[in-house]
Amino acid sequence: MxxxxxxxxxxxxxxxxxxxxxxxxxxxxxxxxEQERTPVVINESGFCGVPNLPEDMQRGKELFDQNCLACHKLEINVLGPALKDTDHLVVHTWLFVEPNKKDQVEYGWMFHVQTFKDRISEAESLAISSYLNQTN
CATH class of the missing domain: 1.20.5 (Single alpha-helices involved in coiled-coils or other helix-helix interfaces)
Structure with a gap:
């Protein structure tokens, strides 16, 4: 043993x-x-690949995030439709003047006009539109 x-x-x-x-x-x-390691160059274009936006687009992003993001996204349909590349006239009409929108016709009330007419100015709607129409 x-x-x-x-x-x-x-x-x-x-x-x-x-x-x-x-x-x-x-x-x-x-x-x-092992090869010699080179230092990583940090791209100054923004955080996590998100580009730094011009001032009007940045303001539009802030307004979009505060007022629209709960129901709308840029590129996907959620509660509301995707809004990327939406024309300014469409945004303006939707927020301020359109009397025959789907929410008024089907539900009997003007959700966007009642909600945003006193909160968003026409200049702010331009900023939102410039953010929606940014080129990536």
Missing amino acids: KTNRKYIVQFVWGVSGILIMALILFGGLFYLG
């Missing part, structure tokens, strides 16, 4: 030695094959 134990211990030490040597060898190969 002692002779078997002696062989088992020798086998375990031998396998351990081989594994340690293999790790050292492969680690050295990876270290020697």
Whole structure:
């Protein structure tokens, strides 16, 4: 029984030695094959790839986020339709003057006009439109 134990211990030490040597060898190969690292240049275009917007578009984004984002997204339909590349005349008409909109005809009340006519000026609607029509 002692002779078997002696062989088992020798086998375990031998396998351990081989594994340690293999790790050292492969680690050295990876270290020697590593190229010199260059520092990463941070793009000053914005956070997480989002471009820095001009001042009017930034204001439009703020207004969009405060007033429209709950129901609308730029590129996907959620509660309301996607608004990317919406013409300013459409935005202005939708917010201020359109008497025959779907919400008035179907539900009997003018949701957008009642909600936004005193909160968003025409200049602010221009800022929102410039944000909606930004080129990416």
